[in-house]
Amino acid sequence: MLLKQILIPGQYQVRHISSATAAVTRLHRSVYRRMYPTVVVQPDGSTINIRYQEPRKIIKLPLDLSTLSEAERKARLEARKPRKKVKIQDEVEDTFNAKKYMKYIKKK
Numbered sequence: 001m002l003l004k005q006i007l008i009p010g011q012y013q014v015r016h017i018s019s020a021t022a023a024v025t026r027l028h029r030s031v032y033r034r035m036y037p038t039v040v041v042q043p044d045g046s047t048i049n050i051r052y053q054e055p056r057k058i059i060k061l062p063l064d065l066s067t068l069s070e071a072e073r074k075a076r077l078e079a080r081k082p083r084k085k086v087k088i089q090d091e092v093e094d095t096f097n098a099k100k101y102m103k104y105i106k107k108k
Helices: 019-024 070-080 098-104
Strands: 002-006 010-018 036-041 047-052 058-060
Touching: none
Parallel strands: 036 058
Antiparallel strands: 002 010, 036 047
């Protein structure tokens, strides 16, 4: 733990600086950058709330493919490829005959 003495007129103050105090209190800076709340998603699925300099909702960290088994690696690489669109062509037979219904139309 690092001890730092801050000289205040008329008295001495000892301040204990550690990583725990930085998480509990505010940032001790004279100039503050604009930071946006962001969620970081790690490859194992766990999430961390951080402050980030760009306005983003989520940042997803990449997965290291060298740590996966061969079957999992193939499944991940296959999921990255674009899927082929299936085109369905329906042929509709048109057997409508307008002359067949001419007897129902009344002429004035």
